[in-house]
Amino acid sequence: MAGIHKLRPASAKYNEIWDANLVFKYLSKINVLPKFTYSALLHKTLVLCKMFGLARSSDLVKWSLNNLIISADSIKGPVINSKEQRNGNNNICPVHHLKSLLLAASKRRSTNSGNSVFIQNNGDPLSTKEINEIIVSTPSKSGIDISKFKSHSTRSAMASLLLSNNIPFHEVKKMGRWKSNDTVDTFYDKRIIGEKSGGFLNTVVKLS
Numbered sequence: 001m002a003g004i005h006k007l008r009p010a011s012a013k014y015n016e017i018w019d020a021n022l023v024f025k026y027l028s029k030i031n032v033l034p035k036f037t038y039s040a041l042l043h044k045t046l047v048l049c050k051m052f053g054l055a056r057s058s059d060l061v062k063w064s065l066n067n068l069i070i071s072a073d074s075i076k077g078p079v080i081n082s083k084e085q086r087n088g089n090n091n092i093c094p095v096h097h098l099k100s101l102l103l104a105a106s107k108r109r110s111t112n113s114g115n116s117v118f119i120q121n122n123g124d125p126l127s128t129k130e131i132n133e134i135i136v137s138t139p140s141k142s143g144i145d146i147s148k149f150k151s152h153s154t155r156s157a158m159a160s161l162l163l164s165n166n167i168p169f170h171e172v173k174k175m176g177r178w179k180s181n182d183t184v185d186t187f188y189d190k191r192i193i194g195e196k197s198g199g200f201l202n203t204v205v206k207l208s
Contacts (some may be wrong), residue, residue, distance in 0.1 A: 016151060017190035018144045020051060020161040026142040028091045036106050038121050045101045046131060047138045048094035048116060049075070051158045054176040057131040057151055063117035070099060074185040 027048065032041045049058060069076040075095055090096045100173070102117070118126045126134075132151040134146035139154075140146045149157075155176060162172050169184070177186050 013187075014149070014153065014156060014190055015161050016193050018139065018149055019194055020154075020157040021049070022142040022144060023047065023157075024092050025137055026138065031091065033097070034091070036100075036104075038108065041097065041101050041104060042118065042120075043134050043137070045097040046126075046134050047154075048092060048097055049152050050131075050135055053093045054155050054158055054172075056155070056188070057128045057135065059118070060118055060131055061128050063127065065102075068114050068117060069104075069132060070095060072132055075196055093133045097124050113184040156188045157192075159184065160192050162188045163189055164192060 005064060007123060010203060027044060030095070032044050046060065049055060049063075050057070053059070064155065067077045075098060076136070093185065098117075105117075105119055108119060108121060108123050111121045112124045114125060114127035118131070120126060120130075135151040136146045154184060159172050159176055162175075169181070173181065173184050176184070176188065178188070
């Protein structure tokens with residue numbers, strides 16, 4: 001059976017993708033800083049890090065305090081191809097929220113936490129399944145059909161939004177850690193449902 005995948009190449013799950021602007025608009029209205037519940041801060045930070053990092057949920061599980069480097073405007077780590085982020089709206093800045101989350105989490109850490117960046121209120125590390133459940137709740141509240149689009153669709157939604165806003169193809173490919181141009185073209189660069197020129201992203205963040 002070896003090589004049968006060559007006879008039946010994988011096909012894209014989606015022909016079009018939801019508009020990531022809808023999620024950013026929704027998140028921009030949720031003020032979790034400076035006053036917040038830990039769960040609300042955790043949920044919002046996870047979504048922002050997943051989208052801006054073009055990350056898989058399994059990537060977020062691997063984020064480790066030992067290897068995480070946070071500067072004023074970037075996040076770096078072994079499974080994060082960081083991208084400098086400058087924005088005039090801290091309400092959707094992943095760096096800003098991650099710094100606040102780490103401070104809040106420091107009071108909840110236990111021996112079970114290990115070096116995991118994302119932990120529950122009781123100190124236990126989040127699993128991939130738990131992160132997926134958190135991630136899909138935000139698109140759902142933003143009006144996106146989660147019966148069709150699952151947690152992994154955030155990668156396609158964000159990649160498509162970046163490309164539609166003229167972020168260079170090679171930069172998006174690097175951010176998503178994709179090895180081939182064909183992978184991006186086939187599975188991640190999709191027509192955005194209801195897309196209009198410009199978009200909310202231009203008003204809140206500049207990637208360079």
